[in-house]
Amino acid sequence: MTAIRIDQLSHAYGERQALDGVTLEIRRGEVFGVLGPNGGGKTTLFRVLSTLLPTQAGQVTVLGFDMATSSADVRRRIGVTFQAPSLDRRLTLRENLVHQGHLYGLSGRALSARIDDRLARLGLSDRQNALVNSLSGGLQRRAEIAKGMLHDPELLLLDEPSTGLDPGTRHDLWRYLLQLRDESGVTVVVTTHLMEEAEKCDRLGLLDHGKLIALGTPAELRAEIGGDCLTILAEEPTRLSQRIAERFGIEPKLFGQSLRIEQTRGHELLRDLVEAFPNEITSVSLGKPSLEDVFIAKTGHRFWEEDEADEQ
Amino acid sequence: MTPDPSNKLMREPAISFWLPIWTLTLRELLRFFRQRTRVIGALGQPLIFWVLFGAGLRGSFQAPEWAPKGMTYQEYFFPGVTVMIVLFTAIFSTISIIEDRREGFLQGVLVAPVPRLALVLGKLTGGTLLALIQAALFLVIGPLLQFVGLAPSLGWQLTLGGWLAMVGFLCLVAFALTALGYSMAWSLDSTQGFHALMSVFLMPMWLLSGSFFPVPESGWLSWVMRLNPLTYGVAGLRRLMSPLLAAAPVSSSLPSLATCLVATCGFCLVTVVLAGWLTHRRSVINVR
Numbered sequence: 001m002t003a004i005r006i007d008q009l010s011h012a013y014g015e016r017q018a019l020d021g022v023t024l025e026i027r028r029g030e031v032f033g034v035l036g037p038n039g040g041g042k043t044t045l046f047r048v049l050s051t052l053l054p055t056q057a058g059q060v061t062v063l064g065f066d067m068a069t070s071s072a073d074v075r076r077r078i079g080v081t082f083q084a085p086s087l088d089r090r091l092t093l094r095e096n097l098v099h100q101g102h103l104y105g106l107s108g109r110a111l112s113a114r115i116d117d118r119l120a121r122l123g124l125s126d127r128q129n130a131l132v133n134s135l136s137g138g139l140q141r142r143a144e145i146a147k148g149m150l151h152d153p154e155l156l157l158l159d160e161p162s163t164g165l166d167p168g169t170r171h172d173l174w175r176y177l178l179q180l181r182d183e184s185g186v187t188v189v190v191t192t193h194l195m196e197e198a199e200k201c202d203r204l205g206l207l208d209h210g211k212l213i214a215l216g217t218p219a220e221l222r223a224e225i226g227g228d229c230l231t232i233l234a235e236e237p238t239r240l241s242q243r244i245a246e247r248f249g250i251e252p253k254l255f256g257q258s259l260r261i262e263q264t265r266g267h268e269l270l271r272d273l274v275e276a277f278p279n280e281i282t283s284v285s286l287g288k289p290s291l292e293d294v295f296i297a298k299t300g301h302r303f304w305e306e307d308e309a310d311e312q
Numbered sequence: 313m314t315p316d317p318s319n320k321l322m323r324e325p326a327i328s329f330w331l332p333i334w335t336l337t338l339r340e341l342l343r344f345f346r347q348r349t350r351v352i353g354a355l356g357q358p359l360i361f362w363v364l365f366g367a368g369l370r371g372s373f374q375a376p377e378w379a380p381k382g383m384t385y386q387e388y389f390f391p392g393v394t395v396m397i398v399l400f401t402a403i404f405s406t407i408s409i410i411e412d413r414r415e416g417f418l419q420g421v422l423v424a425p426v427p428r429l430a431l432v433l434g435k436l437t438g439g440t441l442l443a444l445i446q447a448a449l450f451l452v453i454g455p456l457l458q459f460v461g462l463a464p465s466l467g468w469q470l471t472l473g474g475w476l477a478m479v480g481f482l483c484l485v486a487f488a489l490t491a492l493g494y495s496m497a498w499s500l501d502s503t504q505g506f507h508a509l510m511s512v513f514l515m516p517m518w519l520l521s522g523s524f525f526p527v528p529e530s531g532w533l534s535w536v537m538r539l540n541p542l543t544y545g546v547a548g549l550r551r552l553m554s555p556l557l558a559a560a561p562v563s564s565s566l567p568s569l570a571t572c573l574v575a576t577c578g579f580c581l582v583t584v585v586l587a588g589w590l591t592h593r594r595s596v597i598n599v600r
Binding site: 078085087090107 | 328331332334335338339342343346347412415416417419420421422423424425426427
């Protein structure tokens with residue numbers, strides 16, 4: 001069962017290519033994460049999926065409807081939570097939800113009951129008559145989710161949902177998203193630049209420079225790298241890198257002050273390295289590859305390097 | 313894969329056209345009345361203008377030919393100030409589009425299954441109602457000022473039908489001006505830009521509509537004023553407000569009521585179509 005089918009989707013803002021030939025399928029009832037650095041194209045993908053931007057090139061089918069011709073059908077079936085708040089801050093929480101309900105054709109007692117249910121589920125009932133302005137960031141975010149879920153969408157799109165949330169609230173948010181998937185079979189698509197968040201997704205797509213560079217479950221992605229990952233901090237990383245290459249025949253990758261080596265049986269290499277260069281190495285750590293390692297392996301650059309290229 | 317039709321019927325209510333208009337209008341009113349300064353600003357300034365200019369220009373004012381004998385400047389200025397209130401309120405209510413966009417609210421509306429025309433009409437109805445409420449307040453407060461010596465006696469002699477015709481016409485003017493403001497706000501990404509357009513375009517449009525001084529019979533200015541759609545709004549209102557002027561002869565500074573009605577309807581149609589067309593396009597400016 002496919003929820004979203006994206007075929008050769010490209011999108012450009014003037015000269016700048018934000019999405020470049022992305023092909024991707026998202027299944028029904030999964031939590032799918034779009035992971036990538038800022039400016040990688042994930043927000044553009046989100047905008048196309050949420051019908052804010054038209055499809056410039058390629059084809060996108062959401063819940064069986066072609067985006068190019070049936071965006072109205074798509075709009076009725078999706079719930080969207082933006083990165084920026086979309087609540088009217090001069091209205092109360094409940095007024096916001098009533099307004100949202102009306103926009104989706106809900107009204108009267110049915111709407112009222114639905115609002116009560118969402119408020120209760122998200123623990124917002126006692127604040128429903130407060131002006132949105134007066135709510136804390138965490139509560140506002142929860143209210144955004146309540147808003148996006150009000151019309152029982154089959155697909156929930158969330159753009160960087162944890163922005164500005166403290167760890168506790170972030171945890172609650174994810175518990176709620178997974179609950180939606182398990183109890184209501186809702187398909188959830190989340191964009192994120194947080195590795196920790198990406199780990200919670202059923203499957204992930206990695207976007208960089210508008211291209212889909214990897215696709216799979218977090219475990220599959222890590223398995224693609226294989227083996228262990230060594231991170232070495234050194235005073236003079238360049239020189240150390242050369243010496244490691246001479247002595248062990250391995251080419252470490254250099255990132256700022258640190259070196260990275262992917263290697264099966266990493267613990268043996270660790271021992272040999274420390275013995276060989278006791279003075280040059282400041283610290284060394286050995287770990288299973290993280291999603292960040294996957295990203296580095298696929299792109300050859302670090303995740304955060306291109307932050308400046310943010311499209312906002 | 314095609315969605316199961318039975319499921320479809322169960323889960324979605326039909327897309328309504330009127331409900332979104334209603335809810336967007338209601339939001340506009342709620343927001344307005346929660347910002348008291350806006351209420352005061354939109355009504356207070358024109359009221360002060362009316363009194364101050366009325367007092368200051370009393371001596372130098374030369375009434376146009378069609379004016380009834382002894383018309384003071386304040387009487388002349390009265391329909392103009394009413395239009396000014398409508399203009400200010402309508403225009404300021406559409407600035408909120410820029411704020412809504414910046415605050416993110418607009419995106420939420422744009423991804424909702426709302427026909428784009430309903431979105432436009434919701435906003436325009438809200439702005440129009442606000443303008444009418446403010447104008448009505450002025451129509452009540454203005455004449456009352458005669459009792460404290462700040463205004464002449466206006467001699468209201470309107471029948472119920474006359475009132476309805478006047479309010480209906482004012483409604484048309486307000487709708488057109490709100491749609492004009494909407495189109496401007498939709499295309500701009502900052503409120504500063506809006507204020508700039510307001511001072512170089514909207515204020516002159518009001519000044520050159522015959523609200524502030526009569527349209528001269530000849531010269532380039534007379535042509536600018538004749539081409540200004542708001543001239544017909546002011547003149548129409550003038551005729552509808554005063555039974556004495558209803559039958560006054562047609563001149564370039566006071567076109568016939570039929571001309572005013574046709575021109576204002578045309579103005580309204582053009583601005584509403586423009587607003588609808590702009591909204592229909594999906595544009596990068598709306599995504600942040």
